[in-house]
Amino acid sequence: xxTETSTSSRRTTYTPDSLLEVAVAVFNDRGYDGTxxxxxxxxxxITKSSIYHHVKGKEELLxxxxxxxxxxxxxxxxxxxxxxPLPDAGELDRVEQAVFRAVQILxxxxxxxxxxxxxxxxxxxxxxxxxxxxxxxxxxxxxxxxAAAAGVLRTDLDPHxxxxxxxxxxxxxxxxxxxxxxxxxxxxxxxxxxxxxFDGLRRR
Amino acid sequence: xxTETSTSSRRTTYTPDSLLEVAVAVFNDRGYDGTxxxxxxxxxxITKSSIYHHVKGKEELLxxxxxxxxxxxxxxxxxxxxxxPLPDAGELDRVEQAVFRAVQILxxxxxxxxxxxxxxxxxxxxxxxxxxxxxxxxxxxxxxxxAAAAGVLRTDLDPHxxxxxxxxxxxxxxxxxxxxxxxxxxxxxxxxxxxxxFDGLRRR
Numbered sequence: 001x002x003t004e005t006s007t008s009s010r011r012t013t014y015t016p017d018s019l020l021e022v023a024v025a026v027f028n029d030r031g032y033d034g035t036x037x038x039x040x041x042x043x044x045x046i047t048k049s050s051i052y053h054h055v056k057g058k059e060e061l062l063x064x065x066x067x068x069x070x071x072x073x074x075x076x077x078x079x080x081x082x083x084x085p086l087p088d089a090g091e092l093d094r095v096e097q098a099v100f101r102a103v104q105i106l107x108x109x110x111x112x113x114x115x116x117x118x119x120x121x122x123x124x125x126x127x128x129x130x131x132x133x134x135x136x137x138x139x140x141x142x143x144x145x146x147a148a149a150a151g152v153l154r155t156d157l158d159p160h161x162x163x164x165x166x167x168x169x170x171x172x173x174x175x176x177x178x179x180x181x182x183x184x185x186x187x188x189x190x191x192x193x194x195x196x197x198f199d200g201l202r203r204r
Numbered sequence: 205x206x207t208e209t210s211t212s213s214r215r216t217t218y219t220p221d222s223l224l225e226v227a228v229a230v231f232n233d234r235g236y237d238g239t240x241x242x243x244x245x246x247x248x249x250i251t252k253s254s255i256y257h258h259v260k261g262k263e264e265l266l267x268x269x270x271x272x273x274x275x276x277x278x279x280x281x282x283x284x285x286x287x288x289p290l291p292d293a294g295e296l297d298r299v300e301q302a303v304f305r306a307v308q309i310l311x312x313x314x315x316x317x318x319x320x321x322x323x324x325x326x327x328x329x330x331x332x333x334x335x336x337x338x339x340x341x342x343x344x345x346x347x348x349x350x351a352a353a354a355g356v357l358r359t360d361l362d363p364h365x366x367x368x369x370x371x372x373x374x375x376x377x378x379x380x381x382x383x384x385x386x387x388x389x390x391x392x393x394x395x396x397x398x399x400x401x402f403d404g405l406r407r408r
Contacts, residue, residue: 031235034238092406095405151407152406152407153405153406153407154399154403154404154405154406154407154408155407156399157396157399157400157405158388158396161388161392161393161396162396162400162405164376164380165373165376165377165396165397165400166373166400166405168372168373168376168377168379168380169369169370169372169373169376171376171379172368172369172372172373172375172376173369173372175372175375176368176372184362184365188365189365192361192362192365192366192369193369195358195360195361196361196366196369196370196401196404197400197404197405198404198405198406199358199403199404199406200358200400200401200402200403200404201299201357201358201361201366201370201401201402202296202356202357202358202402202403203355203356203357203358203359204358
């Protein structure tokens with residue numbers, strides 16, 4: 001397996017953010033469980049003791065990496081939560097904005113969201129990340145349920161199942177999306193997901 | 205990590221299918237790369253040499269496991285392919301049936317589809333599985349493109365992007381679906397996915 005990552009540009013000084021970027025790329029490449037501090041030092045081109053100068057260990061890098069995704073997602077939900085109470089159509093708009101913003105964050109923070117979605121729960125730091133992720137899933141499902149209660153969603157879909165499927169589609173973007181010139185932008189993908197989810201593929 | 209799986213009921217004789225079931229459960233629990241023949245023997249409650257009596261090695265178990273999912277998916281596409289040429293609305297029906305059937309197969313063959321979707325490409329057997337999976341993705345995308353060409357899909361969605369998203373939603377079901385009494389059935393989930401994908405969440 002290739003242990004070098006495209007982001008490891010072998011520099012000798014790191015900021016907390018640039019070291020985190022290298023670490024998250026290695027975690028996503030090798031798996032968090034399969035990554036040693038040795039692997040991180042090699043990818044960063046510095047010694048293990050230089051890394052310990054920045055962080056206590058790889059758990060701290062995991063926590064900081066997933067928090068970057070989690071904090072962005074929570075901030076977007078906080079912004080939408082202040083809008084209530086909403087007239088009925090507003091409940092649909094809120095779900096639509098939550099979906100659109102979730103896709104944008106996923107694309108903008110791709111390595112950090114990828115790390116979050118792959119966390120397996122073998123250590124305390126991973127379980128804490130999973131708990132925070134489940135809390136976000138609950139907040140998103142809550143928006144869908146309020147829209148269902150407001151009568152603006154079709155009634156033949158279980159809101160809980162619909163919510164699972166919609167955010168399954170959102171999260172699936174990490175499996176194939178790669179940024180770059182001439183590729184779909186964050187807004188292209190976010191628009192496509194919201195159009196598909198709210199109005200479907202069928203021509204009317 | 206718990207290396208026992210819920211399917212390992214410690215028996216001393218195995219059929220090819222029952223041994224495959226145990227092996228696939230262990231692969232999904234520990235990851236294919238992280239599973240040794242020792243792990244498989246322990247989970248099956250038999251010796252390594254008893255396993256070698258059935259198969260040449262773990263690559264053969266991987267190939268047989270993913271082929272169970274791939275063969276079912278290909279058979280469903282073959283059945284739909286014989287229907288062409290179709291009148292325009294038939295092209296939409298074909299995509300709808302392909303999506304419905306893909307979800308059914310995913311639920312019916314959950315451990316085998318899970319294994320297929322997690323394959324990482326580190327060995328020849330894994331790369332062969334990825335190649336066969338990509339061929340199925342191409343066939344599915346081809347159905348979506350033919351429906352777009354027939355004018356039965358909305359024109360503001362790139363068919364290629366739509367196809368990625370729809371099958372992203374389908375595949376995301378492996379992340380949370382668990383069978384059991386009182387749970388959603390394969391048909392419940394397949395109906396929900398097709399309704400959502402073709403007509404959207406919005407009440408009309």
